[in-house]
Amino acid sequence: MTTADPIATAPFLRSPTTPARGRLVVLTGRGEHPDVYERFATRIAFDGYAVLAVRADDPAELVAAGTWLDERSAGPAVLVGADAAAARAVRAVLGGAVRVDGVVLAGVLTDAAVSVSDDEDEVAARTACPVHGARLRDGGVLVAGQLTRPEAEDVVARAELAALPVAVLAFHGTDDRVSPVDAALDVLAPAVGRTPGGVRVVEGGRHDVLNDVTHRTVAAAVVEYVERLRTPEAGIRTI
Numbered sequence: 001m002t003t004a005d006p007i008a009t010a011p012f013l014r015s016p017t018t019p020a021r022g023r024l025v026v027l028t029g030r031g032e033h034p035d036v037y038e039r040f041a042t043r044i045a046f047d048g049y050a051v052l053a054v055r056a057d058d059p060a061e062l063v064a065a066g067t068w069l070d071e072r073s074a075g076p077a078v079l080v081g082a083d084a085a086a087a088r089a090v091r092a093v094l095g096g097a098v099r100v101d102g103v104v105l106a107g108v109l110t111d112a113a114v115s116v117s118d119d120e121d122e123v124a125a126r127t128a129c130p131v132h133g134a135r136l137r138d139g140g141v142l143v144a145g146q147l148t149r150p151e152a153e154d155v156v157a158r159a160e161l162a163a164l165p166v167a168v169l170a171f172h173g174t175d176d177r178v179s180p181v182d183a184a185l186d187v188l189a190p191a192v193g194r195t196p197g198g199v200r201v202v203e204g205g206r207h208d209v210l211n212d213v214t215h216r217t218v219a220a221a222v223v224e225y226v227e228r229l230r231t232p233e234a235g236i237r238t239i
Contacts, residue, residue, distance in 0.1 A: 014038070014042055015050045015051075016047075021049055021226075021227075021230060022050075022074070022075030022076040023049065023051075023068065023076075023078070024049055024079075024104075025051075025052045025054060025068070025098070026051060026053040026054070027055075027062070027085035027092075028055050028056050029084055030083050030146040030147060031142050031143040031145070032083075032141065032142060032143075033140075033142065033143075034055065036053075036136070037210070039131075039132070039215065040210050040211060040215065043215070043216070044219060044222060044223060049223070052068055056084065056089075057088075062088075066092075066098040069099065075230055076102060076226055077100045078102040078103065078226055078229070079092065079093060079098055079102075079103050079104070081103070081105055081106070082105075082107050082208070082209075082210055083109060083207070084153075084154035087108070087109065087160075089103055089105065090156060090161065091160070093164060093165075094160060100166060102167060102196075102229050103167075103197075104168075104170070104171075104222055104225070105168060105171070105188075106170070107171070107172060107173070107209050108156045108172065108179060108184050108187060109150045109156065109178075110155055110183040110186075111183070113149065114149060115148045115149045116147045116178065119144040119145065122147050123136050123137055125147065125206060125207055126178075126206060126207050127207075127208045127212045128206055128212060128213050129215065132208065132211045147207075156187055161190040161191055164190075167191075167195060167229075168188075168191040168197045169196075169200070170188050170200065171202055171205070171209045171210070171218055172184045172188065172201060172209065173201075173205020173207065174201060174202065174203050174204060175206050176206055176207045181201065196225055200218075
């Protein structure tokens with residue numbers, strides 16, 4: 001049996017213009033096409049990292065992504081999961097489906113997560129960024145109506161995070177109506193203070209925290225995290 005070509009199977013890939021300093025795979029959240037992460041990936045690639053975005057609910061794409069990560073020539077491998085894909089990312093690492101040096105989670109779902117009422121309310125719940133909002137409405141990159149109360153497999157458990165063998169960087173918005181921040185922070189507690197990751201609370205951030213108003217700041221934090229995975233002994237110390 002031949003292994004699927006990860007580049008041929010990949011629906012979205014953004015590569016830097018220089019040799020990649022590492023690789024990131026983004027697993028999409030509910031209703032999202034990989035192209036939702038074009039802006040995020042472009043920013044990360046600008047700093048020298050290749051980014052592959054795949055559908056989290058497609059096992060073949062996850063296998064291809066794992067192969068692509070394994071073929072990296074240098075630098076760290078990082079798995080990024082947003083919304084329900086945060087749980088899939090955690091379990092992919094715990095189950096050995098992918099081998100990574102770090103995990104980035106955004107908008108994790110908990111038992112307190114809720115449904116949104118209609119298509120327009122969904123876009124408002126996802127983002128306050130007018131550019132990203134317009135992309136979701138008009139770009140054909142979103143299947144509306146998927147932000148319903150999550151199934152059990154979409155929910156991240158605190159014990160799962162505690163069992164991860166790598167440092168986690170997690171983001172959650174204070175204005176996330178889909179997954180309330182207090183419940184999310186309780187689940188994310190095992191990641192608090194873990195170097196080089198930790199938990200970043202995004203003030204005013206909504207559910208699509210990787211693509212929201214503060215997307216530049218979030219992307220910069222991701223790059224800083226991956227850079228510290230590359231060279232743990234380096235960095236800037238605050239005094």
